[in-house]
Amino acid sequence: MIDRERQVLDRIERQRRRPAKVREERVTLSHGSGGKATHTLIEAVFLDAFGNPLLAPLEDAARLRVGDARLALTTDSYVVSPLFFPGGNIGDLAVNGTVNDLAVSGATPLYLTCGFILEEGFPIAELTRIVASMRAAADRAGVAIVTGDTKVVQRGKADGCYVNTAGVGVVEGSGELGMAAVRPGDVVIVSGPIGEHGVTIMLARGELDIEADLSSDTAPLNGLVAELLAACGGVHAMRDATRGGVATILNEMATDAQVSVIVDEDAIPVKAEVRGASELLGIDPLYVACEGRLVAAVAADHADAALTAMRAHPLGAQAAVIGRVEADQPGMVLLNTAFGGTRIVDMLVGDPLPRIC
């Protein structure tokens, strides 16, 4: 790397380390993107107020102790539009999303809550379909929905149906999974092709005048994670790639572990339909949400075992090593492009795909 490049990288890094401050006076769609604005909001508003040692690691699930039990706890609200799309609906998305946040934190998902915010006039038949999908998704993931809540707001104060799920899991293994455990030398693995959920939602909105044989990748990852952890002792961290896509996770990895992540564009599995639609939308598939894919950092000497275990599971059949972790330039994600160049992959800025989940 020549000196000028290094100076630029250093300047960017200094900028990044400044205390977070929300510059806007009002909430924008970008604050819900999962990318840079979301992180700033979380750091400046939520961490500042709620700050406690359990919240601080900002993993997908908090790890807790209750008596002798080690638990994981997580929550997500779902505001996807449209509510129904090829491959799923807001109901199974809400179950799978929370199951996945528990699974990638190394917990076995057990119990879910669900909270509905319904708009006056929402068809009972659609609610019934959503609820049936939640039950089916819970059965598939082996979890039980044990408590819930329903609120109704006037017409024009919601968009049909919003769903919140929270989930409790039990942590049984001894290893401490988390971004802080990622080490230089680790390889980065993605469990399958990226971006299908996000592109499916965009197509379902009719915003692109193309047809593609795509459906959401929404799926529960706890089975895949269990197989992976059983077969491979070298897993250091996992995240499911939702809002902000794989690029955002790689940036979280680089920042939280103070490492750099070098990714090979050619190695990233992307379906041709996803690549084509992304080009039309002017977005990079690296930033497009998945709902059934995980990114893992694995010790290099365990990479083969990890890949073999993942590929043996239907949801990991196309798992691939997409990059590696290095000590140099901590905080940076760099992409070796298909054309032989190298570019910085930043967090998602703005929100090209609002309400994707």
Next chain:
Amino acid sequence: MIDRERQVLDRIERQRRRPAKVREERVTLSHGSGGKATHTLIEAVFLDAFGNPLLAPLEDAARLRVGDARLALTTDSYVVSPLFFPGGNIGDLAVNGTVNDLAVSGATPLYLTCGFILEEGFPIAELTRIVASMRAAADRAGVAIVTGDTKVVQRGKADGCYVNTAGVGVVEGSGELGMAAVRPGDVVIVSGPIGEHGVTIMLARGELDIEADLSSDTAPLNGLVAELLAACGGVHAMRDATRGGVATILNEMATDAQVSVIVDEDAIPVKAEVRGASELLGIDPLYVACEGRLVAAVAADHADAALTAMRAHPLGAQAAVIGRVEADQPGMVLLNTAFGGTRIVDMLVGDPLPRIC
């Protein structure tokens, strides 16, 4: 009771025992009232799909086992309008409400999640105030907010800010609290004056052209519950009286325990301002939401101990016995009115006070 009265009561009872069926094709505000329509929706749509032994009791919190730990898990979404009102805002309401659902189930609240759904354009300064109130409420209740989520929707797709909280508590006592444990001979105690939260919200909306020195009763009940349970072994069931008010809880008690509940109108503590505003609104304070009051069923020979313990706590200073549980006419709630008559107190029908919490 004369024969004709009994025939009427029997007919009502048969009607009530029919399988729940949602007659409407679309969601109405009544489905969020906490009253009859909400119960029908839960039984017909949610219980039917999610049905499992943990959900079935429909207590305020589900009771779970994880390893050797006995846990309680609950969730509520908050859509109160306005967001800020005398005595609190949506933030402390969301913390106290979930703390209370855990406390009345006999659990010690420990950890909370929070999920925000924000409308594009919502002022960051208001969000910061809400979050600060959540932290203060969590500190007061002795719980930690350990994980969260933020989604943003376009203008016109929400109403500023909706909040979901889920909570985990630990169950340490040996007793099985719950409506099913209520017995004929129990006395019914309310922990303080009713209806202040609901009337405060109505006044804050400017829908009544009156001024009253009222503020929301929103408060964490876990301290009061701990004092009560420590002093009194005869507590059979507790609920916090939120949507649908005390009347709805008494109906749940009568239905779930298959008992009747006889209430003395004169014994119910109601502030003069609440009574006056309720008359202007044409509603009965028994149906108006509280956010810091509980209703308990206590064995008669423990009633004095329970009252003494509650009155020693600031949140229970005006605790009062308001009625008793009988074996006759199971499922019925009857009110001895101030004028010497008796009338049936049904569940809330319709929703005179939408978005009260």
